[in-house]
Amino acid sequence: MAFDRSVSRRRLLQLAGGATLAGALSACGGSNGSSASGGTLKVIGAGSQEAGLRKALDDFKKANSGFDFNLSFSPADQLQTALRAQLAAGNAPDLHAVYPGNGSAMSMAQLSKANLLTDLSSQSWTQKIPTGFKGAFQNDGKTFIFSPGTSVLGAIYNKKAFATAGVEVPTTWSELLSACDKLKKKGIVPIALGAQTPWVTQLIDYALVPGTVYAKTPDFDDKMIAGNASFADSGWADAMDKYLELQKKGFFNDNPNGTTYEQATSMVGTGKAAMAVQVSAVLQAFRQASPTPDDLGMFPFPATDAAADNWIPGGVVVGIGINVKSKHAEQAKKFVEYCGQPDVVNAWAEAVACVPLYSEGDAKVDPVLKPFLPYLKDNKAVPFMDQRWPNAEVQPTHFAVVQELLGGKTTVPAALKKMDEAYRKSA
Amino acid sequence: MTVTAQAVRRDAVRAPRRRRARLGPPWLFAVPALLVYALVVLYPAFSGAGSAFTDWSGVGAQRSFVGLDNFQQLFHDDQALGALRNTLLLTVAIVVVQNGIGLLLALGVHTGIKSRMVLRVIFFAPVVVSPVMVSFLWKYVYNPAPDAGLNAALGAIGLGGLRQDWLGNPSIALWSVAFTVIWQCAGYSMVIFLAGLEGVPAELHESAMVDGAGTVARFRHITWPLLAPAVTINLMLSTVGGLTLFTQIIAMTNGGPGYATDTLSTVLYKQAFVFGKFGYSTAVALVLAIFVAAVSFIQIGYLRSRETTA
Numbered sequence: 001m002a003f004d005r006s007v008s009r010r011r012l013l014q015l016a017g018g019a020t021l022a023g024a025l026s027a028c029g030g031s032n033g034s035s036a037s038g039g040t041l042k043v044i045g046a047g048s049q050e051a052g053l054r055k056a057l058d059d060f061k062k063a064n065s066g067f068d069f070n071l072s073f074s075p076a077d078q079l080q081t082a083l084r085a086q087l088a089a090g091n092a093p094d095l096h097a098v099y100p101g102n103g104s105a106m107s108m109a110q111l112s113k114a115n116l117l118t119d120l121s122s123q124s125w126t127q128k129i130p131t132g133f134k135g136a137f138q139n140d141g142k143t144f145i146f147s148p149g150t151s152v153l154g155a156i157y158n159k160k161a162f163a164t165a166g167v168e169v170p171t172t173w174s175e176l177l178s179a180c181d182k183l184k185k186k187g188i189v190p191i192a193l194g195a196q197t198p199w200v201t202q203l204i205d206y207a208l209v210p211g212t213v214y215a216k217t218p219d220f221d222d223k224m225i226a227g228n229a230s231f232a233d234s235g236w237a238d239a240m241d242k243y244l245e246l247q248k249k250g251f252f253n254d255n256p257n258g259t260t261y262e263q264a265t266s267m268v269g270t271g272k273a274a275m276a277v278q279v280s281a282v283l284q285a286f287r288q289a290s291p292t293p294d295d296l297g298m299f300p301f302p303a304t305d306a307a308a309d310n311w312i313p314g315g316v317v318v319g320i321g322i323n324v325k326s327k328h329a330e331q332a333k334k335f336v337e338y339c340g341q342p343d344v345v346n347a348w349a350e351a352v353a354c355v356p357l358y359s360e361g362d363a364k365v366d367p368v369l370k371p372f373l374p375y376l377k378d379n380k381a382v383p384f385m386d387q388r389w390p391n392a393e394v395q396p397t398h399f400a401v402v403q404e405l406l407g408g409k410t411t412v413p414a415a416l417k418k419m420d421e422a423y424r425k426s427a
Numbered sequence: 428m429t430v431t432a433q434a435v436r437r438d439a440v441r442a443p444r445r446r447r448a449r450l451g452p453p454w455l456f457a458v459p460a461l462l463v464y465a466l467v468v469l470y471p472a473f474s475g476a477g478s479a480f481t482d483w484s485g486v487g488a489q490r491s492f493v494g495l496d497n498f499q500q501l502f503h504d505d506q507a508l509g510a511l512r513n514t515l516l517l518t519v520a521i522v523v524v525q526n527g528i529g530l531l532l533a534l535g536v537h538t539g540i541k542s543r544m545v546l547r548v549i550f551f552a553p554v555v556v557s558p559v560m561v562s563f564l565w566k567y568v569y570n571p572a573p574d575a576g577l578n579a580a581l582g583a584i585g586l587g588g589l590r591q592d593w594l595g596n597p598s599i600a601l602w603s604v605a606f607t608v609i610w611q612c613a614g615y616s617m618v619i620f621l622a623g624l625e626g627v628p629a630e631l632h633e634s635a636m637v638d639g640a641g642t643v644a645r646f647r648h649i650t651w652p653l654l655a656p657a658v659t660i661n662l663m664l665s666t667v668g669g670l671t672l673f674t675q676i677i678a679m680t681n682g683g684p685g686y687a688t689d690t691l692s693t694v695l696y697k698q699a700f701v702f703g704k705f706g707y708s709t710a711v712a713l714v715l716a717i718f719v720a721a722v723s724f725i726q727i728g729y730l731r732s733r734e735t736t737a
Contacts, residue, residue, distance in 0.1 A: 196684075255592035258569070
């Protein structure tokens, strides 16, 4: 019977408006209620930092009875989307992963420019940030992130595979080619490349460019920013030619564009492949993939035949920042202050196989990283290139053009032209 | 008399107006759904559309009005134009092959074979699996190693020469993704065609058989015309699905290798969440929405005009 009665449009709109208002009010009430009831710090970290961040949080909780946290992790590509969407919606976690420097949509520079990160400059540990790394932590002179140290990039190799082929660790480009040749003849894939995973595509370029670009032009980034240099007219072309030379000589696994990072990791871990160019932060994943983790080592990937020109890439690892809208900002600040203590920095760095940002006395460094330490000491380490790129478009363009190069769909000059075009776009 | 006739006509005009001014039971049933739709879909869509005319990064409050700059950029963006080409190729492949296979499957299981119910379930089963799960499953099948997945199967039956880097070769990756979508969705088309086939009166076939019509002639002159409503629905759904394809591409290739499998949906996603260009991304989304709507209206208009009722 009730359905026989018709409703006027005005009445319907009144009902709709009332329902909407009720919904909105109840949503506001829910939000306030949840924030008042919970004192737990919500944290999202980068998957590569899990061991270090979890240990720091656990230790801080033990020392502070009123502190509690809700921790989750996300792989690099998901951080870009999930976290960015939360930041846009204003419901991001209190403490979250942030990439150092610039060059990515989730980088310190991009997020601090949008006023989304809490200024940490008043914390005492920020005074200890080495001068050369300040660009990774600071924007406009203010510190916005904490990171435990630097990760180096080189070749993670299987010592047994090298021994089987009777090759030594190469120190020049020619020695590298010779070693790859011997490994190939023994039926071992010289270099595992999982280029289907976008971020892996950049690593060989990153390993070669310090030698082909920065050893000769240390201020290359400044020249790029000033518009006085380009990728196309620099040693980047040499690096990409060498990348393709490795492919043409058959030193990669078959079908690198169809191979994932996980498959490449497994190939090195099991000795099917001899090495993979990677960051030290993922050493743990390679160890887990190997039945004999102690057989894995790491060496600087040589880019030239002049040993003095073989610099290494070494960049500040993904850090953490405090959401400027956090309702637990004081707790989060206290935790970050705690992370800045030298022993915590050391413990975190050791857990994720990176070189600590600073230390009191001798720092504990994973023995596998020792071949890289002289380069860091002699200032022959260059931050990961993307950390000084002006916008978030250059890096994904680099990923795409490398896949096109490996697929034979473009040339080195065309690839670098695309990167130059992406670089010149506004931030 | 004239006055009375005019008054009657006025009343006749007013009466429907009064009826239109009040909402009867059918509208009442629709109100909750319309309300939710307006709040969840229409309001965010229209409020977000304004971003297409700004340079908003997607986070923070900073944004400036840039007029039609984002739309001008779209029509000069090689990546977007390449993605448009890929989107159209994928859509054509999916619409033609998925519906062709769906129709054949429907005709096959509409016969009197004993296992037809089991076959219907088997053919429809992939539809109920999450597209992400299907993508990961097929990523495993497409493993480029010669001793894994599809390549291993080809080797085992003596077709080793056909082994491919299914997702890593820029020339075939798009078709590998299309095949996965077709594999998953052909069962959906089959069910819609099957519903159409169930509605074809058996008497028509019987009388045609009496008149000496063969299988092909009966399909051409009886089944196919009466399947027109099912064809309309299937073509429209698969066209919209193809034009907005996203999940399988992101899960299988992320638009690569290079830009080989990028579609308009993946481009707008990357612009928003990877490049931090929400304004431009919204412009791409608006153009895509208008394009999909236009194609759908034209398609449905044409297909409706050729529909035949039984």
